[in-house]
Amino acid sequence: xxxxxxxxxxxxxxxxxxxxxxGKLFTRWVKMVADCPRCGxxxxxxxxxxxxxxxxxxxxxxxLCVVLLVGMLIATIxxxxxxxxxxxxxxxxxxxxxxxxxxxxxxxxxIDLGFLQRMDPHERET
Ligand SMILES: [Zn+2]
Numbered sequence: 001x002x003x004x005x006x007x008x009x010x011x012x013x014x015x016x017x018x019x020x021x022x023g024k025l026f027t028r029w030v031k032m033v034a035d036c037p038r039c040g041x042x043x044x045x046x047x048x049x050x051x052x053x054x055x056x057x058x059x060x061x062x063x064l065c066v067v068l069l070v071g072m073l074i075a076t077i078x079x080x081x082x083x084x085x086x087x088x089x090x091x092x093x094x095x096x097x098x099x100x101x102x103x104x105x106x107x108x109x110x111i112d113l114g115f116l117q118r119m120d121p122h123e124r125e126t
Pocket of ligand 1: 017021039040
């Protein structure tokens with residue numbers, strides 16, 4: 001039975017296999033196994049496959065930085081404290097991609113499995 005798109009995306013947000021829901025996909029925070037330990041889904045389908053995960057990671061980190069910057073600017077205009085704002089935004093910009101890394105990978109897998117592969121009638125679910 002194929003899971004619903006909502007279930008697949010929820011699994012992606014929680015670092016689980018989008019096809020079967022299995023956890024334990026990461027041996028370390030940034031080290032992902034090649035195949036799902038339960039269903040055998042091979043994660044990196046082709047060379048360059050993780051570009052989508054990288055885009056998600058950049059969008060989430062960049063979006064968070066923009067929201068924080070705009071919020072702080074709105075709260076402090078006209079006397080904008082540049083140094084404290086940079087002191088907050090730089091760690092977010094540097095550490096954000098590391099925090100998002102595993103989530104962006106499983107979320108990309110979920111988007112690919114739940115939406116992109118289903119739109120292609122020639123694509124098999126492997
Ligand atoms: Zn699986």
